[in-house]
Structure formats: C-alpha cells, structure tokens
Amino acid sequence: MENLKARLREDMKKHLKAGNRVELMTVRNLLGEINTREKGGKTPMEMDDAAVTSLLQKEAARRRETAQTYSEVGAEDRAAAENSEAGIIEAYLPAPLDAAAVQGIIDDALDTLREEGNELSMRSMGQVMKLVSAEVSGRFDGKKVSEMVRSSLA
Structure with a gap:
C-alpha cells in the first residue's frame, strides 16, 4: 500500500x-x-x-x-x-468512526487486558488509551475517547 x-x-x-x-x-x-x-x-x-x-x-x-x-x-x-x-x-482522511464503533474498540481493549490478567481500575486508563488510540487515532475525537474509556473503567 x-x-x-x-x-x-x-x-x-x-x-x-x-x-x-x-x-x-x-x-x-x-x-x-x-x-x-x-x-x-x-x-x-x-x-x-x-x-x-x-x-x-x-x-x-x-x-x-x-x-x-x-x-x-x-x-x-x-x-x-x-x-x-x-x-x-x-477525502484523504480515514473514514470517521461513530460512538458505537469506538465503544466496541474500547470493550475489545478492556477484554484483551482482562485476558492478560490485568485488574482493571482507573489506574489502567493509560494502558486502555494506548490500545484504543492506536485504532481510533484521527478517526474520532480524542477527548471523547478519553471520557468513554473513563466511564467504562468506572
């Protein structure tokens, strides 16, 4: 490519x-x-x-x-x-994601971390954001992603 x-x-x-x-x-x-x-x-x-x-x-x-x-x-x-x-x-930018797609990516990241044996809490925010940001970068507002991750961990 x-x-x-x-x-x-x-x-x-x-x-x-x-x-x-x-x-x-x-x-x-x-x-x-x-x-x-x-x-x-x-x-x-x-x-x-x-x-x-x-x-x-x-x-x-x-x-x-x-x-x-x-x-x-x-x-x-x-x-x-x-x-x-x-x-x-x-037209050169990747297709934007909707909130439901981003939530799915967040849920997948949380599942991945749980499978690796991580105890998830607000301290896991950085780990989750690292996984999620890699997939949604440039396709969804980073501030909203952070809020969604925070509410998922709460």
Whole structure:
C-alpha cells in the first residue's frame, strides 16, 4: 500500500493533467506544508502517515473555521471556496468512526487486558488509551475517547 504523501504527489500530477485548478492548488499547498515541516526545524525528518493524517486534519479544520468566519461576514463565495478545499482534504482522511464503533474498540481493549490478567481500575486508563488510540487515532475525537474509556473503567 502506498503512503499518503505518495498518494498526494500522484494526485497532484493527475489534477495538473486534468486541469483541476482548485484540487491542484489544494494538494500542492498540502505538499508544501508537509515539505516545510519535514525540512524546517533543527533536524530534517520524514513525516509518517500518522503525522501527515494529523496535519491534514488540522488543515481541514482550519479551512472549515475560515469558511465559518467568511459566512459570518457575508462572504459566501469565499466560504464556499474554503469548504471546497476542506472537502478535498477530507477525502484523504480515514473514514470517521461513530460512538458505537469506538465503544466496541474500547470493550475489545478492556477484554484483551482482562485476558492478560490485568485488574482493571482507573489506574489502567493509560494502558486502555494506548490500545484504543492506536485504532481510533484521527478517526474520532480524542477527548471523547478519553471520557468513554473513563466511564467504562468506572
């Protein structure tokens, strides 16, 4: 399976050939941001898919917030452009999970820890969160996951 950066690069070429200006500009900006993060700072580093996914989530959220601001001041055309970019970015993100699916993942993690002979209490929060976060990362709000784990342990 190809990684997210490679997919973005391939899509940039496709959009360039197809003449999709908005998609091309959006993907090009994302790749520029990734490049800046990788080469900026004291030591260059390679972003993995998890880091790229996190960046894409932030970029999509930023565009949605900007669109909201434009809507509030009556600049609907600019709001639509921001929402369009956010939609393009969100297409690269993993499908979001619903609360029921997350609860199922939490229950599986609790069962796994019990099978390993762990006595579960609020002190087990870190262990449970580690297992759950690995599966839901980027697909559900972390704060809500934490609350759900806490209530499951209580």
